[in-house]
Amino acid sequence: MSASASLVRRFTGIQRLFHLGLILLFMLLSVTGLAWMFIEAPWGAWLAELFGGYANLLLVHRVAGLVMLAGFFLQIVYLLAVFDWRHPLRALASHDALVMQWFDVVDFFRHLRWVLFGGALPRFERWGWWEKFDYWAVWWGLIIVGATGLLIYNPVLSADYVPGWFYNVALWIHRIEAVLAMGHIFTVHFFVEHFRPSTFPFSATMFDGGMPLEHARAEHPRWVERLEREGQLQARLMSRPVWAIRLLHIAFGYVMIALGLFLVVSFIAHVGLLKFTALF
Amino acid sequence: MGRLTRGLQVAALAVVLLGTPFPSGAADAVTAYDERAASTGYFREGASVVPGAYQLYLQTPQSLGAYGGLGPRPKIVEGVSFKADAHAGVTDYRPGYGCLDCHAGSEHNLHSARTEVTCRQCHRGTPIAGIFHYYSAMNPIRRHAYVCAKCHEGATANFAAYVVHEPPALAAETAEGFPALYYATWFMVILAGGVFLFFLPFTVGWGFRELIQRIWAGRSHVRVG
Incomplete structure (x- = not known):
């Protein structure tokens, strides 16, 4: 296969499927969650109407939350299944692992220095520090919103185990973590992955499964060099999808980006209309 | 008696x-x-x-x-x-x-x-x-x-x-009246604020730095060290 016209495989089919499921569920939870939060404002009510009103909105949000938690459980099962149990320490310290390592800390500070016009851009391995951060942020986010979401899912039942004032606390934790997740994904993640000059107008890596080799050499040079050194690069090269599939990926991606940006802008525009409580 | x-x-x-x-x-x-x-x-x-x-x-x-x-x-x-x-x-x-x-x-x-x-x-x-x-x-x-x-x-x-x-979750008096609500909400606000405070400027700076580098170098990809 011609290396110049190829992609370097970065994600397996099941990993892309996990990401696709995460996108769909996250968007569904974002739309229903914000509609719920802003139900008194016209745009919140309008979003709720798309789901058939307030009651259906809650149902969809709750069911989508449960499905996402099930997906999180499957992700854990998947990790346990693919983990190299014969060499656990080597697996955890592998450059292919998403475990934060010392070189990520070093890369982070070098990256920061480069952004501030000092030094050279770090030569990243397979995963940059920000990609590992994004991955683990999903874990921490899901644990927080999942635990609080389950607590308030059926408050009468939960009251058998915790006092009702836990719901006051859980609701705020749930809301703020959700806003953090949405804000980060719809601004930072979208910009880094799709709107930086080197990725604009769209990075289809997570959808195609592979990254253009030229881009990989520029952004993850240590990874490509390691693959070449270990003679694994050829095995990782893959063809670009046919144009119709690529078009579908781009169209889907842009619909999600547009939806995310719409939610961010709407949130900022309406945050003063929250009537159910006061922060100060 | x-x-x-x-x-x-x-x-x-x-x-x-x-x-x-x-x-x-x-x-x-x-x-x-x-x-x-x-x-x-x-x-x-x-x-x-x-x-x-x-x-x-x-x-x-x-x-x-x-x-x-x-x-x-x-x-x-x-x-x-x-x-x-x-x-x-x-x-x-x-x-x-x-x-x-x-x-x-x-x-x-x-x-x-x-x-x-x-x-x-x-x-x-x-x-x-x-x-x-x-x-x-x-x-x-x-x-x-x-x-x-x-x-x-x-x-x-x-x-x-x-x-x-x-009570208002972030108001000072809530620390006394409902400590769990006050401290948990402040923790989350600081966590979220910290993430945004770092990542938003960093991300903008990253994009700007790439743009400058591309203009200087005239390349399609950024220069790496």
């Missing part, structure tokens, strides 16, 4: 029972409005009741005091909270007033904002009893059954510990 003592005890109990105002729902049995509006007599009139003094009668769920005291604490419970008519003696009060005419801001809660529940559906009819009045439906000993369970079937006393009129 023993019989005399017993007789006096029974007589005292009878006096107390006869002198106790009836619940606001039992309007037919009430003889006079003033009597109903009077204090239960269990607590000091007028002045605020210091925390702890009323614990015997509050009968709040045990769990309220658990978890290291992080839950909501009634800092000061006004004397009117123990009256059969919480508005009796309130200066310039007129029965025709709407609740929010005086209790502005009380509508900022999920029950008011998200449902059609009105104030009186929980706080009940005229006169509105203080929420700690012994016969009030809002008294924590029966609030779950007489108020919460109207909508939340199966509500328990533990469930009724939910704070409907939640």
Whole structure:
């Protein structure tokens, strides 16, 4: 296969499927969650109407939350299944692992220095520090919103185990973590992955499964060099999808980006209309 | 002597029972409005009741005091909270007033904002009893059954510990009145704020740095070290 016209495989089919499921569920939870939060404002009510009103909105949000938690459980099962149990320490310290390592800390500070016009851009391995951060942020986010979401899912039942004032606390934790997740994904993640000059107008890596080799050499040079050194690069090269599939990926991606940006802008525009409580 | 003592005890109990105002729902049995509006007599009139003094009668769920005291604490419970008519003696009060005419801001809660529940559906009819009045439906000993369970079937006393009129989560006074809410919300705000405070400028700077590098180098990809 011609290396110049190829992609370097970065994600397996099941990993892309996990990401696709995460996108769909996250968007569904974002739309229903914000509609719920802003139900008194016209745009919140309008979003709720798309789901058939307030009651259906809650149902969809709750069911989508449960499905996402099930997906999180499957992700854990998947990790346990693919983990190299014969060499656990080597697996955890592998450059292919998403475990934060010392070189990520070093890369982070070098990256920061480069952004501030000092030094050279770090030569990243397979995963940059920000990609590992994004991955683990999903874990921490899901644990927080999942635990609080389950607590308030059926408050009468939960009251058998915790006092009702836990719901006051859980609701705020749930809301703020959700806003953090949405804000980060719809601004930072979208910009880094799709709107930086080197990725604009769209990075289809997570959808195609592979990254253009030229881009990989520029952004993850240590990874490509390691693959070449270990003679694994050829095995990782893959063809670009046919144009119709690529078009579908781009169209889907842009619909999600547009939806995310719409939610961010709407949130900022309406945050003063929250009537159910006061922060100060 | 023993019989005399017993007789006096029974007589005292009878006096107390006869002198106790009836619940606001039992309007037919009430003889006079003033009597109903009077204090239960269990607590000091007028002045605020210091925390702890009323614990015997509050009968709040045990769990309220658990978890290291992080839950909501009634800092000061006004004397009117123990009256059969919480508005009796309130200066310039007129029965025709709407609740929010005086209790502005009380509508900022999920029950008011998200449902059609009105104030009186929980706080009940005229006169509105203080929420700690012994016969009030809002008294924590029966609030779950007489108020919460109207909508939340199966509500328990533990469930009724939910704070409907939640204090502002980030306000300084909430640190004293509801520590768990205050500290948990501040923690999340600092976490979220910290993430945004770092990542937003960093991301913009990253994009700007790449743009500058591309302009300088005239390359399609950034220069790497």
